[in-house]
Amino acid sequence: MQEIRTPGMQNVVLATKTLADYAPVVGDDVIAELERLARPLQGARVLHINATAYGGGVAEMLHTLVPLMRNVGLEAEWRIISGHDEFYTVTKSMHNALQGMDLDLTPAMRAAYLHANVDNAVYLDDSFDYVIVHDPQPAPLRMLRAADPGKWIWRCHIDLTAASPRYWGFLRPFVQMYDAAIFTMPQYVKRDLQIGKIAIIPPAIDPLSPKNAPMKDTDARRVLELYHIDSNRPTLVQVSRFDPWKDPLGVIDVYRGVKAEFPDVQLVMAGSMAHDDPEGMEYYQRTKDYAGDDPDIHLLSNLDGVGNVEINAFQREATVVLQKSLREGFGLTVAEGLWKSRPVIGGNVGGIPLQIEDGATGFLVSSVEECTGRVLELMRDPRQARAMGERGREEVRHKFLSTANLRNYLNLFSDLAGITRDATETAERELTHV
Numbered sequence: 133m134q135e136i137r138t139p140g141m142q143n144v145v146l147a148t149k150t151l152a153d154y155a156p157v158v159g160d161d162v163i164a165e166l167e168r169l170a171r172p173l174q175g176a177r178v179l180h181i182n183a184t185a186y187g188g189g190v191a192e193m194l195h196t197l198v199p200l201m202r203n204v205g206l207e208a209e210w211r212i213i214s215g216h217d218e219f220y221t222v223t224k225s226m227h228n229a230l231q232g233m234d235l236d237l238t239p240a241m242r243a244a245y246l247h248a249n250v251d252n253a254v255y256l257d258d259s260f261d262y263v264i265v266h267d268p269q270p271a272p273l274r275m276l277r278a279a280d281p282g283k284w285i286w287r288c289h290i291d292l293t294a295a296s297p298r299y300w301g302f303l304r305p306f307v308q309m310y311d312a313a314i315f316t317m318p319q320y321v322k323r324d325l326q327i328g329k330i331a332i333i334p335p336a337i338d339p340l341s342p343k344n345a346p347m348k349d350t351d352a353r354r355v356l357e358l359y360h361i362d363s364n365r366p367t368l369v370q371v372s373r374f375d376p377w378k379d380p381l382g383v384i385d386v387y388r389g390v391k392a393e394f395p396d397v398q399l400v401m402a403g404s405m406a407h408d409d410p411e412g413m414e415y416y417q418r419t420k421d422y423a424g425d426d427p428d429i430h431l432l433s434n435l436d437g438v439g440n441v442e443i444n445a446f447q448r449e450a451t452v453v454l455q456k457s458l459r460e461g462f463g464l465t466v467a468e469g470l471w472k473s474r475p476v477i478g479g480n481v482g483g484i485p486l487q488i489e490d491g492a493t494g495f496l497v498s499s500v501e502e503c504t505g506r507v508l509e510l511m512r513d514p515r516q517a518r519a520m521g522e523r524g525r526e527e528v529r530h531k532f533l534s535t536a537n538l539r540n541y542l543n544l545f546s547d548l549a550g551i552t553r554d555a556t557e558t559a560e561r562e563l564t565h566v
């Protein structure tokens with residue numbers, strides 16, 4: 133991934149992706165449906181805007197969604213906003229407050245947020261048919277470009293269920309300027325949000341990306357050995373930013389509880405440092421202090437060279453994948469673990485229950501004790517663990533792959549453009565007759 137630096141926003145340079153390559157994974161019918169949905173949208177100019185091109189789930193998804201939009205005939209781009217440290221500190225508070233923390237929102241914070249958005253809006257002088265603005269960081273852009281004739285969509289990746297009324301009250305007028313909003317789950321939609329259209333779209337993973345593509349067991353094991361992780365011993369894996377909501381300290385407690393019965397168990401916690409996440413380094417240090425000098429706890433990050441291939445290997449070789457979040461908009465790492473046929477234990481919060489059917493494709497837990505009990509259960513019964521992982525993979529195949537994500541966006545664009553199903557079918561007939 134490479135970014136072109138321009139004042140204001142930066143264009144993210146993207147890889148090329150070909151929809152047809154996904155046919156062996158999802159089936160020809162799914163590909164044909166996507167091609168049909170894209171026909172009336174040929175040449176549509178689409179812009180995605182978010183805060184970071186690296187680290188975290190949103191960036192992860194856009195690296196696939198935008199190239200696939202291009203491949204089906206849309207002129208799709210992705211830009212990231214720029215801002216000073218102060219802006220990212222404010223937006224991190226905003227993220228935390230919208231997830232339920234009780235935080236202050238001072239006039240200086242509001243000003244830093246708005247100033248950065250004004251700076252970015254100045255450079256947004258070309259027009260698009262669809263502009264998708266992800267999360268709160270760039271939310272005011274629509275208000276600042278109110279005369280823009282395109283359809284503007286706010287895509288919220290956050291669980292707003294327990295949002296601080298102060299922060300939501302501040303954000304809501306910006307969001308209401310949009311033509312539509314996308315939420316991951318119906319429960320996340322705030323009752324007082326007045327907006328023309330609401331779409332419910334779960335996030336998705338790319339089965340062909342280096343993070344999720346098939347990998348030989350020998351290759352995966354070699355990656356583990358490179359990081360001094362013993363591939364012959366049981367391993368618990370949590371892949372997450374170092375963030376209190378991901379409960380890394382709770383994960384260490386779980387590992388310690390498991391170690392009492394399985395002394396050879398190891399823990400791998402891999403967490404990238406996103407550039408819009410100033411807390412990351414501090415919380416990494418806290419986690420490191422908590423882990424002490426236990427040689428079986430491996431705290432790793434992009435700073436240790438952990439990239440997509442390494443994450444793929446860690447998840448693939450995990451005895452159990454953990455995502456012990458205390459709040460979670462969706463949790464792509466859950467789908468990633470399930471896709472690798474691993475049993476996944478996740479916090480019973482946010483989007484995790486959407487992905488894990490408790491007792492069937494994994495377990496949902498609400499405490500360290502419960503999580504420890506479930507890990508032990510799976511480690512004592514590898515057959516059950518395997519069966520759960522296999523079921524989980526099929527769930528992901530149907531619901532949470534990038535092709536489903538693309539379909540949901542194409543449907544939304546069509547709705548907003550007033551393209552009916554009949555029109556799509558007419559376009560299809562006309563094309564077949566050419």
Ligand code: UDP
Binds near residue numbers: 188402432439
């Ligand atoms: N991730 C990664 N390296 C890391 C930590 C996380 O590549 O060291 C990826 C992870 O595999 C997933 C995304 O970042 O694809 C995190 O998305 P998720 O929805 O789980 O959480 P978020 O960070 O958006 O809260």
